[in-house]
Amino acid sequence: MAAGGQLPLRREPAASTAEEVQEIYRWFDLVIAVLLVFLFMALYHIYTMLTVGDWDFWTDWKDNRWWITLTPFLEMPMPAAALYIFWSRFRLPIAGTLLAVSLVLATWLNRYVNMHGWAYFPLNFVWPATLIPCGIVLDCTLALTQSYLLTGIVGGFAWGIIFYLANWPLITPFLQPTDLHGVMASLADLQGYHYIRTGTPEYLRIINRGTLRTFGQEPVYLSLALAGFASVLTYGIGLFIGWAFTKTQFAWFKRV
Amino acid sequence: MEHRKRAMSAGGMIAALAAVIGAILGAAGSAAAHGERAQEPSLRMLTVQFYDTKWSTDKVPVNGEITVSGRFHVMKNWPLEIYEPGLAYLNVAVPGPVFVRVASSIGEVNGFASVKLELGQEYEYKLVLKGRLPGRYHVHPMLDVQDVGPIVGPGKWVTVEAAPAQARFVDPVTTLTGHTVDLASYGLGWVIKYHLVWLALGLAWLVYWIRKPMLMPRYEAVQSGEADQLITRGDRLAALVVLGASLMVAFGGLAIADSMFPLTIPLQSDWTRAKPLPESSAEISVEPLAATYLVPGRSMQFKLLVTNNSHEAVKLGEFTTANLRFINSAVEAADSAYPAELIAPGGLVIKAGGDEIAPGQTKEVYFEATSPIWETDRLASLVRDPTNRVGGLLMFYDSAGKRSVVEFSHEIIPTFTGPLANAY
Numbered sequence: 279m280a281a282g283g284q285l286p287l288r289r290e291p292a293a294s295t296a297e298e299v300q301e302i303y304r305w306f307d308l309v310i311a312v313l314l315v316f317l318f319m320a321l322y323h324i325y326t327m328l329t330v331g332d333w334d335f336w337t338d339w340k341d342n343r344w345w346i347t348l349t350p351f352l353e354m355p356m357p358a359a360a361l362y363i364f365w366s367r368f369r370l371p372i373a374g375t376l377l378a379v380s381l382v383l384a385t386w387l388n389r390y391v392n393m394h395g396w397a398y399f400p401l402n403f404v405w406p407a408t409l410i411p412c413g414i415v416l417d418c419t420l421a422l423t424q425s426y427l428l429t430g431i432v433g434g435f436a437w438g439i440i441f442y443l444a445n446w447p448l449i450t451p452f453l454q455p456t457d458l459h460g461v462m463a464s465l466a467d468l469q470g471y472h473y474i475r476t477g478t479p480e481y482l483r484i485i486n487r488g489t490l491r492t493f494g495q496e497p498v499y500l501s502l503a504l505a506g507f508a509s510v511l512t513y514g515i516g517l518f519i520g521w522a523f524t525k526t527q528f529a530w531f532k533r534v
Numbered sequence: 535m536e537h538r539k540r541a542m543s544a545g546g547m548i549a550a551l552a553a554v555i556g557a558i559l560g561a562a563g564s565a566a567a568h569g570e571r572a573q574e575p576s577l578r579m580l581t582v583q584f585y586d587t588k589w590s591t592d593k594v595p596v597n598g599e600i601t602v603s604g605r606f607h608v609m610k611n612w613p614l615e616i617y618e619p620g621l622a623y624l625n626v627a628v629p630g631p632v633f634v635r636v637a638s639s640i641g642e643v644n645g646f647a648s649v650k651l652e653l654g655q656e657y658e659y660k661l662v663l664k665g666r667l668p669g670r671y672h673v674h675p676m677l678d679v680q681d682v683g684p685i686v687g688p689g690k691w692v693t694v695e696a697a698p699a700q701a702r703f704v705d706p707v708t709t710l711t712g713h714t715v716d717l718a719s720y721g722l723g724w725v726i727k728y729h730l731v732w733l734a735l736g737l738a739w740l741v742y743w744i745r746k747p748m749l750m751p752r753y754e755a756v757q758s759g760e761a762d763q764l765i766t767r768g769d770r771l772a773a774l775v776v777l778g779a780s781l782m783v784a785f786g787g788l789a790i791a792d793s794m795f796p797l798t799i800p801l802q803s804d805w806t807r808a809k810p811l812p813e814s815s816a817e818i819s820v821e822p823l824a825a826t827y828l829v830p831g832r833s834m835q836f837k838l839l840v841t842n843n844s845h846e847a848v849k850l851g852e853f854t855t856a857n858l859r860f861i862n863s864a865v866e867a868a869d870s871a872y873p874a875e876l877i878a879p880g881g882l883v884i885k886a887g888g889d890e891i892a893p894g895q896t897k898e899v900y901f902e903a904t905s906p907i908w909e910t911d912r913l914a915s916l917v918r919d920p921t922n923r924v925g926g927l928l929m930f931y932d933s934a935g936k937r938s939v940v941e942f943s944h945e946i947i948p949t950f951t952g953p954l955a956n957a958y
């Protein structure tokens with residue numbers, strides 16, 4: 279079956295004129311693009327739930343230490359792998375943005391259908407972060423420098439920084455102080471207190487914890503530096519995964 | 535080789551699909567189930583005993599309030615197989631945020647914080663909940679305990695009614711800067727608008743590239759060594775424009791948010807020490823001598839040595855464990871507001887040792903707690919637990935109605951032949 283079932287390679291093109299070839303290529307592009315978006319939505323979203331998890335689920339986990347550090351560098355490997363594939367095979371600097379857009383669509387879908395529709399949480403408590411600015415910075419750096427290394431160092435570091443710059447305005451309105459019967463709490467803390475989560479008790483909320491408190495008043499700068507450096511590192515890991523993927527899995531593509 | 539690859543990728547697809555479905559069901563399921571009967575008997579009978587649980591009402595309108603209050607006893611003889619309690623957080627077992635918690639306290643401290651619990655102590659707690667989504671819900675007080683898991687108190691059915699005038703749920707909160715916001719929807723408009731700006735920027739970048747011929751022509755060009763010509767001057771200019779726009783939106787957004795909300799605080803979290811109740815049991819001591827479970831009769835039978843060091847004669851009025859109550863009707867009247875399904879109809883029957891323990895007296899008391907509830911509440915399965923131990927609280931009353939709550943626990947041996955009383 280394996281030997282006899284081999285499809286004969288078609289030497290003659292199915293389309294005869296150049297326009298027809300272009301037309302077929304366009305359709306091929308669009309079908310692949312749609313499939314990729316759905317694939318990335320599923321894969322990247324699962325990956326995000328398993329890694330970033332609660333920090334992306336709830337406003338009262340979105341702190342200026344863990345959230346802004348962990349999210350960018352944990353989110354980096356998959357787009358970096360895709361970046362390698364898209365750049366090495368097609369010279370397309372779109373992988374970061376494509377994955378970020380897919381993730382944002384998937385997380386909003388999940389929050390709306392699942393956490394709001396099924397689990398009754400108000401959307402203003404469970405909105406996701408946006409990774410799109412990170413993706414744009416990475417892609418544009420690649421387009422401008424045309425270098426994996428410079429993209430990693432400059433774009434990777436900027437990826438870690440711009441996550442904070444672009445997402446902090448989202449949480450800011452929720453950080454106004456209130457008086458909860460004698461305890462000061464932010465509106466975000468109050469959301470976590472009001473909207474009962476049976477599976478996420480207070481002591482499991484990992485926010486603002488850490489030992490590196492001696493670098494002045496603001497933990498943000500340290501978190502940002504950490505986010506930047508760690509993102510450069512995970513970019514390298516992702517790039518390697520992308521390279522390994524093209525070495526092994528691209529055999530099928532050459533046959534098309 | 536070819537087949538294996540395809541099989542692997544199909545397997546991967548199925549795994550991914552299963553993960554998606556699992557994630558969806560998992561998140562929905564955790565909100566719906568409390569697993570009140572699913573937990574192993576030793577966790578329910580030997581860790582924390584809830585008692586005096588009161589629900590201020592069983593019917594609230596949307597925006598109406600209900601108070602759940604009571605006490606719980608943290609067992610001194612904590613089972614070896616369960617880690618000793620770390621921090622505890624007072625929670626509610628309900629199917630998600632169908633209520634909102636507007637206030638809570640545990641051991642006289644604000645329930646916003648987690649608390650440290652001491653073994654052998656009792657604490658008072660209170661939860662004020664506000665009806666949010668119409669429906670009928672089983673409402674339990676619950677302690678989430680670090681290193682242990684959730685320990686669920688008794689549940690009562692509470693209806694949230696959609697009274698027409700009050701059907702829209704509101705959650706007004708006043709900030710320290712004097713603004714009143716509706717936490718039910720506050721900030722969502724801003725979040726969505728801001729997300730849309732970024733989505734527009736991201737799509738602009740993608741559309742710029744998708745407009746061009748993409749995959750096949752570019753792949754062929756790369757293969758034939760013409761990769762360097764694929765990124766044009768125009769492409770680099772577009773990258774510069776999109777990058778510049780992104781940085782402007784990022785810094786601009788930050789500046790706008792800062793000017794709109796000049797006063798912000800970091801997220802707050804805390805733990806504190808809860809204050810236990812004064813010990814009520816100091817004057818009565820109980821030494822368990824034997825405990826057995828008569829399987830054919832569904833009867834737990836206990837032999838205890840009770841010493842009364844108080845100045846009043848006392849009577850054994852109640853045995854409670856795992857939220858189930860066995861009441862000695864000769865001493866204590868059943869609480870009509872307590873969920874009937876958690877009160878054993880047979881009650882507590884004293885078979886030997888008399889009704890009264892005089893001041894200064896030490897006496898052997900033998901009583902039975904007989905009920906199919908042992909089976910229906912899945913406590914009889916304790917024979918399959920790694921700790922074959924039964925425990926609970928005993929409540930003694932003097933003639934003035936003063937109560938002493940005493941913890942006890944003892945190894946238990948099931949018997950299939952005859953009651954422990956036969957030993958007498």
Ligand SMILES: [Cu+2]
Nearest residue numbers: 568570672689
């Ligand atoms: Cu229940």
